[in-house]
Amino acid sequence: MITAVLDGGCRSSAGAGARSAEDVSGQGAYGSNDPYDITDAGLAGAGVRRIEWADRSMPVLRQIRARFTEERPLNGLKIAACMHVTTETAGLIRTLQAGGAQVALAASNPLSTQDDTAAALVEEYGAAVFARAGTDRAGYYRHIHQALAIEPDLVLDDGCDLVNTLHTERTDLLCTVKGGCEETTSGVIRLHQMAREGVLKFPMVAVNDTHTNHMFDNRYGTGQSTLDGIIRATNTLLSGKTIVVAGFGHCGKGVAERARGMGARVVVTEIDPVKALDATLQGFRVLPMDEAARHGEVFITVTGNREVIREEHFAVMKDGAILANSGHFDVEIDVRALAELAVDVHHGIRPQADEYALADGRRLVLLAEGRLVNLAAAEGHPAAVMDMSFADQALTCRWLARSHQDLTATVHRVPAEIDTEVARLKLDSMDIAIDVLSPAQEEYLGSWRMGS
Template sequence: MSDIADRSLAFEGVKRIEWADRSMPVLRQIRERFAAERPLDGLRVAACMHITTETAGLIRTLQAGGASVALAASNPLSTQDDTAAALVEEYGAEVFARAGTDREGYYAHIHQALETEPDFVLDDGCDLVNTLHTDRTDLLGTVKAGCEQTTTGVIRLHQMAREGALKFPVVAVNDTDTKHMFDNRYGTGQSTLDGIVRATNTLLAGKTVVVAGFGYCGRGLAERARGLGARVVVTEIDPVKALDATMQGFAVQPMARAAVEGDVFITVTGNRDVVNADHLAVMKDGAILANSGHFDVEIDVRALSDMAVEVHHGIRPQTDEYVLADGRRLVLLAEGRLVNLAAAEGHPAAVMDMSFADQALTCAWLATSHASLSPAVHDVPKEIDTEVARLKLASMSVSIDLLTPDQEDYLHSWRIGS
């Protein structure tokens, strides 16, 4: 039995799901193919993902392939209650998610999704896989394989694999080019700034925006903030990424120095305490703090709370103001959680079209290939990534060249000299 906030919201949810579907032509094509071929017939899937209109497109595609799906939220602030209602009432999925639920409710929903005894699991941050390996080890024997679609989750999975703790194969969907190159860079880049602007109505032009982390997410953020007229400072721990940022014309500084200069701080590292008490102590009055990494640990919110003499909650939607003893005000967005999903609507559907196409095709591949995979972290087959890119280009009416037979021979021969 599903646990959602309000089933009467289903009609509104369907309208928004159908709107998103218009911008997801690749997933639509895969859904049609799945409906004809039924590659997931009889399989049970448990997913821990953001409950958004775009995710609904993936769930419908898995169902078209023959799977039954139980869905829990991967972040309580990103749950769209109307989408949850539509998935239950109109599309026949089991959903365990309510917007704004507390930590206890969040994990209760994950446990409810796992009660379906899934064959496959789809994760967004590794909380579902972690729960399986800690609290629900009794279900490990039924799980054949899984997918993970976040950088943070993949990091955790690799650590589990190194320690010999991972008990079934998991495919790092996050690491496909059509996912991280587009979802992380273009999706996170746009949606994070969208969330900050919606929450604060601040003008980014002329501001100093500090981007912590220069992976694909950080690159997208830095590019778009610069495009809006901001001076962008990048903080990094990786010399290669720091060099990349420098060569692209961004200022690169340690956070201790950037903390003094920044007007807006955005963390996208996948690590904890990236903005800590020492940094908070030197920030400007009115500095804005936002996180777009998966978990709410990148900004030390506990330290911020301890330093504050007053907290003004909800001065704008998803905007809390912390007043420090010296009168400075620091503005925290979305409680330090994912600002692009809590204060905005997450990635545009056109971007998630590729990410969820990767997920759907990987699930179909796992249905026939899981038995040959070891309990480790695996890459998505290259042909799936290529197929998604090909379908996306076709949907955009973009044509590319094809190799001639002579070119194919040349590329595959070592006997031809200069």
């Protein structure tokens, strides 16, 4: 819940709406005058090679980048972004720059930050990047403040933390922001709540809610990359395992489908009767978590809610059960309750795997500290997936630059023509042709007068 008083007026950063460096719980100065904050500039060469490799699988974004280079639709605009600092994100940043924007980027998750990518963006591509792999909570928010020091016209968020910070700690910047995009389900949920409470001060576009994003990013991207993270962290055989998928939204469907495709027995837990029925009719077993906890060998949360797996579930799980989260925030598995139950914790039994030993001799394995397993233990979505998501982002930024004055301070959908254009460009890049309506067909669909 946003509790800051928002008067809508712009002030200098030293004004009443901005918190001083000393106010941030002893975190120290924001360092807002620093041009960047990365781990090692010497990693830039390796980062460039990785970025160029990912770019090969992002033909849609390459086409948009070429178009932006000619059109310069973002000329003179400043964009602050809080996103995963990965090779795929680098493709988006380069596209925004090609459109004329000045970009400052903070990491949306310290465990997903690729230090070589951050170095390449700074040294080779001239972006202001504030990201270090493994930084603590204080460093995470310091980096958000450093990105906001650009005094942005547009914002790109991945989980709503940057937008939240603007509305609580940097209210002096609110009236300069023309609008922004949100990439995640969790972030969109937070934005809708802000809009309902009447505190959202500029239009935000739910890029997460496009058809292309639900299909490629949520279903195919999360589905594949989640299992990739679990396999990398544990080297376990999924075939024959009972995997419990908590949540049957777009991401949960992708995880469940891919787990079944690898030979797992999949159990789905849900709170929505329609989604539970959908899972049942697709052949998945549906149980409440209280019962599923007794059967599962691998648990994957993808709900966007907190404490989906908690103390009473830990108490009945099988020895060796694996716990993984693929929701945006690290709240879906009650890690604190797990730690309190444990008599010993063996950190790092494998990379991104910690073993919690319980008093009765059972051991539960938590992956990636309960954070996004697909990004912390693997590399996130394949570049081909993010090609479409970031194409949506880039074209939406262009639309916001042109149309922001006509939008109210609430959550908006991406215009349907952008979604369609991205899908068309993707099909073109795959050499796939589709049918076109004939004039007679268009007339028939547009008329109510023709009967049987």
